Amino acid sequence: MTEISLFSNKKNNVVSDTKKINSRREFFKKTATLSIGAVTAASLLDPVKVKADDPAIMEEQPWATSLGDPVTKNRYGMPSVYEHNDIRRNMKLLQSGNWQASIAMCPLQESMGIITPNGLFFSRAHGGVAQIDPNEHRLMIHGLVDKPIVLTMNELKRYPSVTRIHFIECPANGGPEWRGPQFNSIQFAKGMTSCAQWTGVYLKTILKDLGLSPKAKWMLAEGGDSSHMGRTIPIDKVLDDAMIVWGQNGEALRPEQGYPVRLLLPGWEGNLCVKWLARLEFADKPWYAKEETAKYTALKKSGKAIQHFYALEANSVITSPCPENPWTDLKKGQLIEIQGLAWSGMGTIKGVDISFDGGKNWIQASLKGLVLPKAWTRFSYMYKYEGKPLLLSSRAYDDGGHIQPTVKHERDVMGVESVYHRNSIQTWEVTAKGEVNNVQVLS
Numbered sequence: 001m002t003e004i005s006l007f008s009n010k011k012n013n014v015v016s017d018t019k020k021i022n023s024r025r026e027f028f029k030k031t032a033t034l035s036i037g038a039v040t041a042a043s044l045l046d047p048v049k050v051k052a053d054d055p056a057i058m059e060e061q062p063w064a065t066s067l068g069d070p071v072t073k074n075r076y077g078m079p080s081v082y083e084h085n086d087i088r089r090n091m092k093l094l095q096s097g098n099w100q101a102s103i104a105m106c107p108l109q110e111s112m113g114i115i116t117p118n119g120l121f122f123s124r125a126h127g128g129v130a131q132i133d134p135n136e137h138r139l140m141i142h143g144l145v146d147k148p149i150v151l152t153m154n155e156l157k158r159y160p161s162v163t164r165i166h167f168i169e170c171p172a173n174g175g176p177e178w179r180g181p182q183f184n185s186i187q188f189a190k191g192m193t194s195c196a197q198w199t200g201v202y203l204k205t206i207l208k209d210l211g212l213s214p215k216a217k218w219m220l221a222e223g224g225d226s227s228h229m230g231r232t233i234p235i236d237k238v239l240d241d242a243m244i245v246w247g248q249n250g251e252a253l254r255p256e257q258g259y260p261v262r263l264l265l266p267g268w269e270g271n272l273c274v275k276w277l278a279r280l281e282f283a284d285k286p287w288y289a290k291e292e293t294a295k296y297t298a299l300k301k302s303g304k305a306i307q308h309f310y311a312l313e314a315n316s317v318i319t320s321p322c323p324e325n326p327w328t329d330l331k332k333g334q335l336i337e338i339q340g341l342a343w344s345g346m347g348t349i350k351g352v353d354i355s356f357d358g359g360k361n362w363i364q365a366s367l368k369g370l371v372l373p374k375a376w377t378r379f380s381y382m383y384k385y386e387g388k389p390l391l392l393s394s395r396a397y398d399d400g401g402h403i404q405p406t407v408k409h410e411r412d413v414m415g416v417e418s419v420y421h422r423n424s425i426q427t428w429e430v431t432a433k434g435e436v437n438n439v440q441v442l443s
């Protein structure tokens with residue numbers, strides 16, 4: 001390649017045009033010969049159409065004919081302007097009367113791998129997003145501990161840190177759909193979950209230092225935001241894998257996620273993961289924050305409620321295709337990758353099955369990339385598109401033997417009056433044209 005002067009102020013700072021275009025012509029000559037031999041092999045794309053006159057490849061494009069932006073134009077980088085559709089969306093139905101105490105749904109249809117970028121992480125706030133000065137923030141730890149303490153953020157960060165990948169899910173994820181599909185959209189139907197790499201300290205590390213009384217059976221966690229959200233957590237979970245986190249995907253927590261510090265209870269209800277964490281109190285009896293007695297219980301068909309319902313069960317959803325990612329541009333015979341996400345708050349995803357007929361027959365998908373406990377796990381299945389209607393579902397199971405229930409099974413046990421912990425199998429109807437709709441299979 002020709003050397004170009006990076007610092008010249010010539011208007012047209014262009015690499016030798018003729019050289020480039022000639023090498024492209026060479027490429028087309030070669031591929032034209034190659035493709036004759038290649039037609040018999042299965043291809044993911046249409047048979048190569050050699051279009052040596054395609055201006056998109058044969059001509060210099062506007063962005064190649066002058067210098068681009070200064071590299072530090074955005075000192076904090078932003079996505080390409082062309083990715084303007086990859087955004088969180090707010091749902092009217094779930095709004096508690098204003099845009100502050102609301103929920104921003106994660107665009108699962110755009111997700112790749114198992115990590116949600118910080119700017120796309122779903123966000124639920126009961127009193128708006130607090131903007132907290134970390135220098136002014138304090139975390140009080142008291143109750144049944146030998147050494148009650150008030151920590152600054154700097155002091156907190158002196159504890160040895162750990163980094164773990166875990167999902168967070170609001171137990172109301174999918175909750176509006178107990179009685180039937182409400183949203184022809186994966187983002188609105190399933191977008192109250194995201195997955196990140198968290199950095200912080202295990203609570204058991206801090207408690208060893210502070211001396212937890214053997215009498216302590218419960219921990220109250222309280223937020224410093226205007227909602228002062230409080231939840232009580234059994235001590236076993238606290239001493240197992242509960243974390244206090246300040247890092248999210250390699251940088252400080254985002255304000256939406258509770259900057260400067262939040263509680264993380266891997267695999268348990270998102271609402272227990274108190275953000276803007278200000279206080280932890282240890283006690284021998286549970287005492288409930290106001291919202292806990294009325295909400296976050298599971299109402300069963302019998303009319304009785306399950307009060308202590310913490311871990312999120314095995315769940316999964318196909319992200320491609322989905323209503324936002326239809327198959328309308330596919331042709332019969334083309335190979336296409338079906339992809340999706342599976343997660344379980346009770347362990348590690350062991351497998352995911354896919355059904356093309358609404359759950360009558362199942363075939364195993366493969367798990368891709370990292371497979372971690374209490375983390376999003378990506379699954380994949382290569383499918384030859386036939387242009388016929390399908391009822392496409394996924395069914396996840398974890399290493400604890402928990403398997404995603406059918407809608408019917410879940411309704412038989414729980415009825416339809418519940419809001420929380422809906423994890424039954426999600427089905428997408430794929431029409432003969434390749435459009436994708438949210439449906440429920442009730443048999």
Ligand SMILES: Nc1nc2c(c(=O)[nH]1)N[C@H]1C(S)=C(S)[C@@H](COP(=O)(O)O)O[C@H]1N2
Nearest residue numbers: 122123124125126170223229270271274275
């Ligand atoms: N202090 C405080 N913590 C909170 C909340 C809140 O409103 N205030 N919302 C909870 C709820 S209901 C959920 S589902 C999770 C959402 O976490 P996220 O916003 O990081 O996705 O935070 C929880 N922690």
Ligand SMILES: [Mo]
Nearest residue numbers: 124170171271
């Ligand atoms: Mo939530």
